[in-house]
Amino acid sequence: MWLTRRMSTVPAPELGAVLHLLRDGRSRTRAELARTTGLSRSTMSTRIDELLRLGLVAPVGDAGSTGGRPAATFALAPASRLAVGVDLGATHARIAVTDLTGHELAGHLEQLRIADGPDIVLDRVATVLAELVTGLDRPLGDVVGVGVGLPGPVDHMTGRPTKPPIMPGWDGTDVVGALRQRLGNIAVLVDNDVNLMALGEHATALPDVEHLLYVKVATGIGSGIIADGRIHRGAQGSAGDLGHIAVPGAEPVRCACGNTGCLEAIAGGGAVAARLTEQGVPARTTSDVVDLVRHGDLRAAAAVRDAGRSIGAVLASCVSLLNPSAVVVGGSMSRAGEHLIAGIREVVYSRSLPLATQHLRVATSIAGARAGVLGGAHAAAEHAFAHPALLTRDAAVSAPESAAATA
Numbered sequence: 001m002w003l004t005r006r007m008s009t010v011p012a013p014e015l016g017a018v019l020h021l022l023r024d025g026r027s028r029t030r031a032e033l034a035r036t037t038g039l040s041r042s043t044m045s046t047r048i049d050e051l052l053r054l055g056l057v058a059p060v061g062d063a064g065s066t067g068g069r070p071a072a073t074f075a076l077a078p079a080s081r082l083a084v085g086v087d088l089g090a091t092h093a094r095i096a097v098t099d100l101t102g103h104e105l106a107g108h109l110e111q112l113r114i115a116d117g118p119d120i121v122l123d124r125v126a127t128v129l130a131e132l133v134t135g136l137d138r139p140l141g142d143v144v145g146v147g148v149g150l151p152g153p154v155d156h157m158t159g160r161p162t163k164p165p166i167m168p169g170w171d172g173t174d175v176v177g178a179l180r181q182r183l184g185n186i187a188v189l190v191d192n193d194v195n196l197m198a199l200g201e202h203a204t205a206l207p208d209v210e211h212l213l214y215v216k217v218a219t220g221i222g223s224g225i226i227a228d229g230r231i232h233r234g235a236q237g238s239a240g241d242l243g244h245i246a247v248p249g250a251e252p253v254r255c256a257c258g259n260t261g262c263l264e265a266i267a268g269g270g271a272v273a274a275r276l277t278e279q280g281v282p283a284r285t286t287s288d289v290v291d292l293v294r295h296g297d298l299r300a301a302a303a304v305r306d307a308g309r310s311i312g313a314v315l316a317s318c319v320s321l322l323n324p325s326a327v328v329v330g331g332s333m334s335r336a337g338e339h340l341i342a343g344i345r346e347v348v349y350s351r352s353l354p355l356a357t358q359h360l361r362v363a364t365s366i367a368g369a370r371a372g373v374l375g376g377a378h379a380a381a382e383h384a385f386a387h388p389a390l391l392t393r394d395a396a397v398s399a400p401e402s403a404a405a406t407a
């Protein structure tokens with residue numbers, strides 16, 4: 001179904017169909033490609049020649065003799081085009097350049113305050129991105145798309161941040177336009193950072209898990225929902241906003257959102273640090289908490305496990321509602337080791353119905369701190385395969401505009 005939709009959106013539909021087929025990395029003969037796509041042998045030969053000229057496809061070898069000359073086989077050339085993932089947090093920017101299969105070719109991490117506003121932050125992102133691509137000896141025109149994750153709510157239709165609490169000056173910013181202004185006609189997708197982390201975890205570590213709940217535990221708490229292999233965003237794009245669900249039976253602690261007893265106010269990194277400080281163990285940030293746990297501080301370990309229990313209490317409802325087969329825990333607090341996961345597991349398994357937890361895995365993220373950039377690059381590559389004109393255009397020719405991530 002979606003193949004037809006893809007084909008109808010490109011000027012040369014056959015090219016899109018061939019690329020879509022070859023995306024799995026397998027090599028095929030012209031005859032095989034013609035048979036599967038329903039194109040004539042001669043049309044297929046022309047298309048293959050075109051893809052070879054564009055560098056998108058490479059000859060691999062022969063498929064063995066069928067009596068006469070061995071038939072040449074062709075495969076996608078993954079490094080022929082580039083995708084970029086950008087993960088912006090409250091105080092960091094991470095950028096990765098990947099090939100079309102998500103293999104990272106270059107990466108960069110630096111301290112960058114999102115609160116400095118869109119002009120400063122996006123200037124810096126554009127500069128680093130261009131340097132990374134140039135460092136690979138490639139033109140910017142080889143980039144088929146940039147997937148950007150922002151630490152706040154993003155309107156799914158426009159790709160603009162919407163009243164993001166920790167991003168002063170960003171409300172309603174045209175991030176797509178701002179980056180295209182700096183980088184030229186590159187397709188830009190903007191999404192909430194946790195959605196891209198969920199996508200990155202799914203694409204790189206758990207491709208076979210169709211129902212996955214990715215939970216980011218850091219200063220803030222949020223989640224990304226993969227349902228039927230796709231991101232579930234809800235009506236306005238705010239699905240997965242775990243941080244402001246009330247923890248059952250919790251103290252009425254005041255939350256930054258104005259409510260009391262929110263998960264973030266009870267179990268977020270800042271909340272745990274504040275509680276430890278009250279107990280005479282000075283801590284200010286999530287990193288302080290993680291450092292304390294890693295240095296064997298028992299009170300810190302107990303506080304993290306407690307936070308895990310509160311998260312588990314909210315997740316138990318989510319597990320009953322969504323029936324995921326994996327709950328993946330990422331974010332900086334997950335670096336505190338098994339204590340967080342142990343607390344989460346304890347409550348999720350005891351509070352959810354047996355059918356929901358029978359095959360449920362609760363585990364720490366495998367993609368780790370790179371989940372967001374890998375998800376962003378993956379979304380950009382997905383988008384390009386869905387709009388093959390982005391792949392088949394020659395470098396430096398203009399690309400169609402796009403807003404929110406479609407993957």
Ligand SMILES: [Zn+2]
Nearest residue numbers: 244255257262
């Ligand atoms: Zn709240």
